[in-house]
Amino acid sequence: MSDQHPLYAAVLEGDAPTARKLTQAAVDAGEDPQSILSNYMIPAMDEVGRLFEENEYFVPELLIAARAMKGGLEILRPLLAAKGAEPVAKVVIGTVRGDLHDIGKNLVAAMLEGGGFEVIDLGVDVSPEKFVAAIKEHNAQIVAMSALLTTTMPGMKSIIDTLSSEGVRGSVKVMIGGAPVTQRYADEIGADAFSDNASGAVRTARSLIPA
Amino acid sequence: MSALSTTAAPSRVAYRSLAVASVDELVYGKAPNPICVGRGLEIGSGTVVPEINFTLPPIDINETTWPEIRRQYASMIDGVCTRAVALEAPGLLVEFETLPPMTNRPEWGAEITSILAERIHEASDRYGLKAALRLTPNDSRDHIRPPKMRSGPYWDSMCRLFDLAGPSGADLIAIESTGGKEICDEGLMNADLRTMIFALGVLAPRDMEFLWSHIVSVCRGAGITPAGDTACGFANTAMVLAEQRMVPRVFAAVVRVASVPRGLVAYECGAVGPSKDCAYEGPYIKAITGAPISMEGRSAACAHLSSVGNISQAVCDCWSNESVQNVRLLSAYAPTVSLEQLVYDCRLLNRASAGGDSDRLRMRNWLVESDSALDPQAYVLRPDVVMRISAEIIKEENPYLRTRNAVAAALAELKSAQASGELRIAGNEVKWMDRMCRAADSLPDSEEAMCESMRDQLQDAPYLPSEYGLA
The missing domain is CATH 1.10.1240.10 (Methionine synthase domain)
Structure with missing residues (x-):
């Protein structure tokens, strides 16, 4: 056992x-x-x-x-x-532009690492361009972003739009979270997944990766 | 009046006795050192007044949306003033807490301040509404990591907004300062008492002294009131994490008490109150300094959950909603609805106190007893506990030593309350009490020794010791 x-x-x-x-x-x-x-x-x-x-x-x-x-x-x-074994997946993570609240993001990053993911943590106040550059550089399969303020939440949509205009949206799954964020908001902006807690975020990330 | 003595730092004068003489004098509506601000608004002289705060719904703040943002603030303050007059509010304190773009571009913050002040003055002139406007610039200094606390563009723009406050019509300045938060966050996530005490007991007070000396000087020059600060970024973060079951409630309760010495520094530098609404450590501030306090609780459910909804009201002088977004509800927009709830809360408190001191005390005790046994965060707000721990805090002058005393006294109170059955502590939290007691027992005996003990751990931390006057 x-x-x-x-x-x-x-x-x-x-x-x-x-x-x-x-x-x-x-x-x-x-x-x-x-x-x-x-x-x-x-x-x-x-x-x-x-x-x-x-x-x-x-x-x-x-x-x-x-x-x-x-x-x-x-x-x-x-x-x-x-032996050629890969991590479960690579995740690029950060808080959106203008948002400096990183406690939740740090928890998710720690839990993802514990779950076998390789985490590239971009920190706080991350621009759409920086997200895209990191996804390309690390060939990440998932991008995870968080916002605590209702006034910075719209930054999530900007990032998704930039992923599309830069031609990487099709190769990366988008996860979002943060106090004001909801599943409905995730649906509205075209994110692939939402989690309201750090532990659930690991399950959610696993569900986004093909078995 | 409480006794003061001069410390080594010339701008700070440390409290060495309690301003409130006995637990029965620690009550709502009355503070030993009341103030009168704005358009005849008396705070702490007998009557509890509502404090309203509001914010925007999700919207980008930029040149294009700015006209809409101006319109929304004008609409919010109009609704609030009209309802305050309609309900014959005993007074009205309005708080405008800037969003980051409004501090980073201080002219924007000043513009909204002017809009609010103009409408408040209009209501005062026309209807005799006793009112005042509190401007709370958000502290942008931690927008870069490591934060620059004493210079740089974020400091400059925040100072510019302080300078514009008086000319724009603000009557009071407050702030949620963030000095030490870059270290405290790590301590909170790990429930690491030593790191949290270093942040709250060493870094934060050093920053408070620097910042509040400046704010008080600006306020005196402009003829406006330096109000107070809050440990929102520290103890409220712990409270929210506890509500989400991320950290133990006993830890959040201890963090709350540990935040008191930090908060005191503002008053020792010249702040006179009312404290910020989200400073749940307010009862301690009132007991020690005698300044009136603003509090929030059950009527701030629009902003966040809390387990201290009634007890937080027990010794308040202003009663606040924390903040609410400008969204349409069935009856009116949310800020107007929120103000109505606050006015009725205050009306009840004031009716009770109109019956005399014994009725005021009875009401206070109901508020206390309805919460205090259910959560350690509520228990440490009990007036008798506040008085006992405050007495321990002021035995020292140095903020670190005060913080150490605060933690030890809080842990002793919680243990005793649990043993006597006065307080319920969940089974999975009991082990945390023991862990914290062990950590508290091993704290160094001086600020210097504390700094030395943290040196290795903080080698790669995102903070600059020199920004706190440390080598």
Whole structure:
């Protein structure tokens, strides 16, 4: 049972030093890096997400679990890359132009990393042109953007319009979020997905990637 | 009057005693140091007055939309003044909180201020409405990372708006200042008490002293009132995160109390109130400084959820809606509707106090008791708790040491309340009380030691120590 493995427990409890040590031990014992990731670490983060959604865990617990996961991933990534394994997907993320509220965006970025995504975080107050340039440079499959203010929300539509005019809309899925943002708004501006919380954003991102 | 003593910094004079003498004197409508502002609006001298704030619906702010934005503000203030007169409001405080483009282009902020002031003066002249206008420039300094707190284009444009406030017709200046927020955000997300205390107890007070010395000087020159600040970007962020079940409520409660020493600095530099409506730490400010306070709660549900909807009203002098978008409801536009709700809230409070001190106290206690056992954030707003923790805070002069005292006292109050059954703390939050107590016990004994202990952790953080006068 993967949930009885000590690495699973180390990630679940956010014990980063132990997670690193156990990851290295598993590698040294000849376990397949992809199996280590898929059998212990990602299920542990899924459980962390479940506990968070059921109000058992708070964000700090979720973040320390994500950090423990990241510690293990730093050992696995070179091995996975050498075998030609790719991250789940690449996500370009940022807050829209004029919006400096990044707590929600940072949470989503941490959770996506914990979920096995490669995250390119552009920070705050990001112009449409910068989003497009990053998507092209990193060949990202998903772009995630957030806004806290009703006055900056329209920036999301500007970004989607720029993706279209720059010819990349067809190759990237658009996720949006933020306090005033709704599914209806996402539909109105032609976004592919909306999430109202960080844990749900990981599920949403997974649903956007072909199996 | 509370006793003051001079600190090392020449512009700041630290409070060393409580302005409110006893818990029964910490009540709504009455402050030890009332003020009179604008068109004869008395605050803190017996009557609670409504404070209305409003904002635009989703709209780009640019040259093309500017005429529409001017029209919307004119329409909002007309609706509000008309309803205030119709309901015979005891007074009206209007807050105009600028949106970022209106601070970054201060002439825009000044233009809207003039529109609002003109309409308020008209209502005052025609109907005798006692009213005042509070201008709250948004603090744009953190629009770049790391933030430049003392120079640069954002600082310059914000200062220009301060300068334009008086000539444009504002009666008071307030602000939601952001000094230290760039570090506090990280502390909040991780529920990391030490980082949060460094931000709130070291960085924020240093910035407050710099900023408020400037604001007070501008206000004195223009003959207007330096009102107050709020820990919105700190403690309200924690409150919202707690409401979303992202951080424990006990942590948000401790952050609220930890924000008090920061807030005090504005008054120690010359602010006289009323505090900003979203400064839920207001009861502490009132107890220590004697300045009147503005508060918000259940009638700010149009802006956000809170678990302190009644208790936040218990010792208020102005009662606010936080903010509401200009959208059409069945009866009228939302700002007008919101004002009506505030007027009725105030009418009830004022009717109770018209019955005498015992009725005022009874009303206060109902407001307190209806919330205080249900949430630690409400519990720390209980007047008796406020008085006890305030007394601990002013035992020190240095803001860091005050913050350390505030945290220790808040944790002790919460533990005791939980043990006695006066406060319900959720099962998954109890372990956080223990974690915070351990973190509080390990805090350094001086500001210098605190700064030193944070040095390595903040090496790559998006902040410039020199912007806070630190090496």
